[in-house]
Amino acid sequence: MPESGVQNVYTRLQALYELQQIDSQLDELNETHGDLPKEADELRARFTELSEKIANFKKTEEDAITKRSSYTAEIADLIEKEKKYRDQQYNVKTNRQYDALVKEIEIAEKRVAELRIAYKPLDEQEAKAKESAAALQGELDALAEELKLKEMELEESKLTTNKEEAELQGNRQKALALVTENDLAMYDRIRKARRGSAISLVRRDSCSGCFNMVSPQKQVELRRFNAILTCENCGRILVPEEILQKSSV
Numbered sequence: 001m002p003e004s005g006v007q008n009v010y011t012r013l014q015a016l017y018e019l020q021q022i023d024s025q026l027d028e029l030n031e032t033h034g035d036l037p038k039e040a041d042e043l044r045a046r047f048t049e050l051s052e053k054i055a056n057f058k059k060t061e062e063d064a065i066t067k068r069s070s071y072t073a074e075i076a077d078l079i080e081k082e083k084k085y086r087d088q089q090y091n092v093k094t095n096r097q098y099d100a101l102v103k104e105i106e107i108a109e110k111r112v113a114e115l116r117i118a119y120k121p122l123d124e125q126e127a128k129a130k131e132s133a134a135a136l137q138g139e140l141d142a143l144a145e146e147l148k149l150k151e152m153e154l155e156e157s158k159l160t161t162n163k164e165e166a167e168l169q170g171n172r173q174k175a176l177a178l179v180t181e182n183d184l185a186m187y188d189r190i191r192k193a194r195r196g197s198a199i200s201l202v203r204r205d206s207c208s209g210c211f212n213m214v215s216p217q218k219q220v221e222l223r224r225f226n227a228i229l230t231c232e233n234c235g236r237i238l239v240p241e242e243i244l245q246k247s248s249v
Contacts, residue, residue: 015178064126210234
């Protein structure tokens, strides 16, 4: 076991190594299900995408209805004001008052004209959004049924591995509790880029992931546990074999 001054890096590497072992076993279990997990994920992604599109179309429809109602109310109010201003013209005593009323009438008429222009496309906007949402809803309903069947198929396939997977998931949660947020982010990024393999042991002076030679200086640094280092060639997190002495996986 390394001295206390480097134990933090040692513990972090050990946790990452154990997490990789667990994830590799989970990957192997998933492979027994063939393409079912991937197909189910793709269907879920498509389902989410369609749901969001439908929600956007419905929002467009609702916005058109709201605007139309608002414009109708404002036009009615402006027409009423215009009528009131015209009635007031008969009672004014000065040219200034008369001109002021004329100005108010012009403003009201201009605004009514603007609102009527803005009002015209709203019916078409609402109808198109409603039609588009309905068309996608049919597709979404069919997709929901397909997804349901695919998930049932996947669940049936998992019946033989559920117990082992549950145990591995439990161990994974324990390992995750020892992994820092930054280390996990790095691990996930490398794992995604390297087809599930984020950790490499240094064996016979080489990275076990890409078999590239690890420099003597870097090997010294690794065994001192001063920092978490990655392979210069493949980018995987390098772990000295000493980690295996304490690994519980």
